[in-house]
Amino acid sequence: xxxxxxxxxxxxxxxxxxxxxxxxxxxxxxxxxxxxxxxxxxxxxxxxxxxxxxxxxxxxxxxxxxxxxxxxxxxxxxxxxxxxxxxxxxxxxxxxxxxxxxxxxxxxxxxxxxxxxx
Amino acid sequence: xxxxxxxxxxxxxxxxxxxxxxxxxxxxxxxxxxxxxxxxxxxxxxxxxxxxxxxxxxxxxxxxxxxxxxxxxxxxxxxxxxxxxxxxxxxxxxxxxxxxxxxxxxxxxx
Numbered sequence: 115x116x117x118x119x120x121x122x123x124x125x126x127x128x129x130x131x132x133x134x135x136x137x138x139x140x141x142x143x144x145x146x147x148x149x150x151x152x153x154x155x156x157x158x159x160x161x162x163x164x165x166x167x168x169x170x171x172x173x174x175x176x177x178x179x180x181x182x183x184x185x186x187x188x189x190x191x192x193x194x195x196x197x198x199x200x201x202x203x204x205x206x207x208x209x210x211x212x213x214x215x216x217x218x219x220x221x222x223x224x225x226x227x228x229x230x231x232x
Numbered sequence: 233x234x235x236x237x238x239x240x241x242x243x244x245x246x247x248x249x250x251x252x253x254x255x256x257x258x259x260x261x262x263x264x265x266x267x268x269x270x271x272x273x274x275x276x277x278x279x280x281x282x283x284x285x286x287x288x289x290x291x292x293x294x295x296x297x298x299x300x301x302x303x304x305x306x307x308x309x310x311x312x313x314x315x316x317x318x319x320x321x322x323x324x325x326x327x328x329x330x331x332x333x334x335x336x337x338x339x340x341x342x
Contacts (some may be wrong), residue, residue, distance in 0.1 A: 216268075218268035
């Protein structure tokens with residue numbers, strides 16, 4: 115079955131760019147929508163954005179100016195870049211698959227913790 | 233920005249029934265919002281329970297059910313068990329390729 119694995123630096127300095135990758139195994143990235151979600155410590159889940167395997171994207175309006183999601187179908191991966199980070203971006207970051215139709219997240223990665231600190 | 237509202241906390245007795253709700257600050261929730269529900273225990277990734285209002289994800293026990301109640305989406309747990317103690321999140325599809333999570337309901341079984 116499809117599994118997702120997030121990877122990337124666990125520590126990022128303020129004002130720098132957070133970069134994470136989600137690797138899809140057990141299935142193809144093609145034909146599906148893929149998403150990033152985050153969860154600050156002790157708080158709820160927050161949708162960051164999505165990408166279709168063809169490259170079309172959309173983002174949470176509150177993060178839109180700082181977020182870029184990209185896809186590499188040859189590597190079965192998609193990535194998140196979040197620029198100009200602050201301590202408020204410290205969170206667990208999850209990647210997930212979105213099923214269409216029905217428009218829900220059906221497979222989740224285990225998550226990766228990112229701390230923003232100097 | 234539209235807010236998706238959930239009860240911050242709820243408690244239920246073992247074997248009891250509880251209904252958690254998911255509303256909108258500026259509209260009624262309907263099936264057009266494709267409500268989905270996720271369960272999260274501490275230290276774990278979310279787990280999909282319900283999608284498209286009332287369809288259980290594969291392997292989810294039938295004590296979990298989804299519906300529209302009045303102007304909100306609802307998750308009902310019938311015959312609550314100790315390991316149902318979790319935080320439950322709803323997600324609504326807002327159209328224009330935007331999804332919004334509710335703030336989550338922390339359910340205590342005691």
